[in-house]
Amino acid sequence: MNIVVCVKNVPDSETRIKILSDGVSIDESMIKFDTNPHDEYALEAAAQLKEKLGGEVTAICLGDDNATSTIKRCLACGADNAIHLVAQNSRMADSLVVAQALANEIKNISFDIILCGKQSSDTDSHLVGGLVAQILNIPCISMVNEISVSDKKVAASRDVEGAKEILECSLPCLLTAEKGLNKPRYPSLRDIMKAKKKEIKRKEIMLNQGGIEILSMEYPPPRNEGKIVGEGPEAVSELIKLLKEEAKVL
Amino acid sequence: MDILVFAEQREGKLKKTAYEVVSVGRSLTDESNGKLTAVIVGYNIKNISKELGKFGASNILVADDERLDKFVPSAYSRVVSSIIKNKNPDVVLFPFSSMGKDLMPSVAARLGVSAASDCTKVEISDGEIICHRPVYSGKAVAKVSFSNKPAVISLRPNTFSITEKPVSPNITEVEIELSPNDFLTIIKEIVSAESKRPDLTEADIIVAGGRGIGGSEKFSILEELADLLGAAVGASRSAVDAGWRPQKDQVGQTGKTVSPDLYIACGISGAIQHIAGISSAKYIVAINNDTEAPIFKVADYGIVGDLFEVVPAIIGELKNVP
The missing domain is CATH 3.40.50.620 (HUPs)
Structure with missing residues (x-):
């Protein structure tokens, strides 16, 4: 079972975002970076499948030099090989352009399953996994929270609005991971040391502009100044009155 | 066009x-x-x-x-x-x-x-x-x-x-x-949710609980309020990671982004990742016993107090008024 995991290096979830004076990009100089949370579930699923069924895990990451830390983490958490598609200023790149670059690289690899996080926490697009699958013309099951592989087939479940679905497809396929799929491991010191010996294949690539242009980046509109209605159950009557008469939501 | x-x-x-x-x-x-x-x-x-x-x-x-x-x-x-x-x-x-x-x-x-x-x-x-x-x-x-x-x-x-x-x-x-x-992909099975409550992403009102709830069985007080309002029940990451609620109920950065008319946050401190998921809610109510909880900074209306006293009082008030 050969597995490709697509990962992205993103600003840590605690990070405060500062928009630069160009009005279209953010100040990355003070940011702490981390592996995209949903990609950690994809990576863990790949590692578990490999441990069960054998084969190799290849991590592929498109990003600038900061992404090296994420790639090293992949190598310490179950990936055997890593490919770094080095593209500067690619954080907010058009999802289609990113998917084409990933697909272009993945098609040279012999794989059974591609695993991606369902979305990255910077662009929040929820697109790249589905795009890669369609470009490679393989089936895709998105937002999976359970995977079982048998006989050249994958069954996976997911929660949609008001229901749980179980889908099935043949291999090769692409799956996107939802939180809850597993508990990502922390690498041991030994894993980290071993990972240092593994090779990271670096390839410089150029991304074209794509069909979407970011015209501006702004802070979200501030919320209205709130008020403390009161303390304890005594404040409830006033709260209900405000919700009915001022907010008109009850 | x-x-x-x-x-x-x-x-x-x-x-x-x-x-x-x-x-x-x-x-x-x-x-x-x-x-x-x-x-x-x-x-x-x-x-x-x-x-x-x-x-x-x-x-x-x-x-x-x-x-x-x-x-x-x-x-x-x-x-x-x-x-x-x-x-x-x-x-x-x-x-x-x-x-x-x-x-x-x-x-x-x-x-x-x-x-x-x-x-x-x-x-x-x-x-x-x-x-x-x-x-x-x-x-x-x-x-x-x-x-x-x-x-x-x-x-x-x-x-x-x-x-x-x-x-x-x-x-x-x-x-x-x-x-x-x-x-190439087929649907093997669809299991409809047992709950009659609306989905989080479609609900007009959401009643959500966090670490302050303290256990899965204690969510029943929020469920009672939710059912009275025709609302969905949501949870913070810590409530989900503690196993009190299923993953599909999680609101926030690694959960769902929600946009209800009214979001009632009970015992939720308001971590930046949780706020990210509720910022497009029209009105936010926070009930928390910690005056310093960051949730009060984004809430339109706040009540400082024990949610196990405040939520039953809300239920009582809603039941009394025709």
């Missing part, structure tokens, strides 16, 4: 997002003197498609086929993308629902165009379509324009208003060409 919208239905019922995409499509086509086409895909759905006329869908294309009874992503994507190729609209609107999240990338790749997801505002400026989309988990908003046609866009559910504008629609059935290759 010609606009084509994907009107989602499941089990023969139109979803709320269907009315949302039609309403947005109607207002944009009215503004630009364009033509609006709504596409609905499924089986035995001709009757429900008419309802879209109430919201201004003047042209409705129905892809009705037994093989499309259940949502099979690849088959739906094939059908929708061939309709788009045929109609050549300027803009295509999807909902950013589970179905839309599956369909949009697949359709965009088939058309070879870029797409903008989870938009909270769509406007026409100098004859061009401009979308506002939250990025960095809602910490910034990007305004984007398109250089490819069609502009493929998905709309955040529960964010755009539904406007009635009755027309008598032209309903046309489209011819469907599907091959076995379009069914």
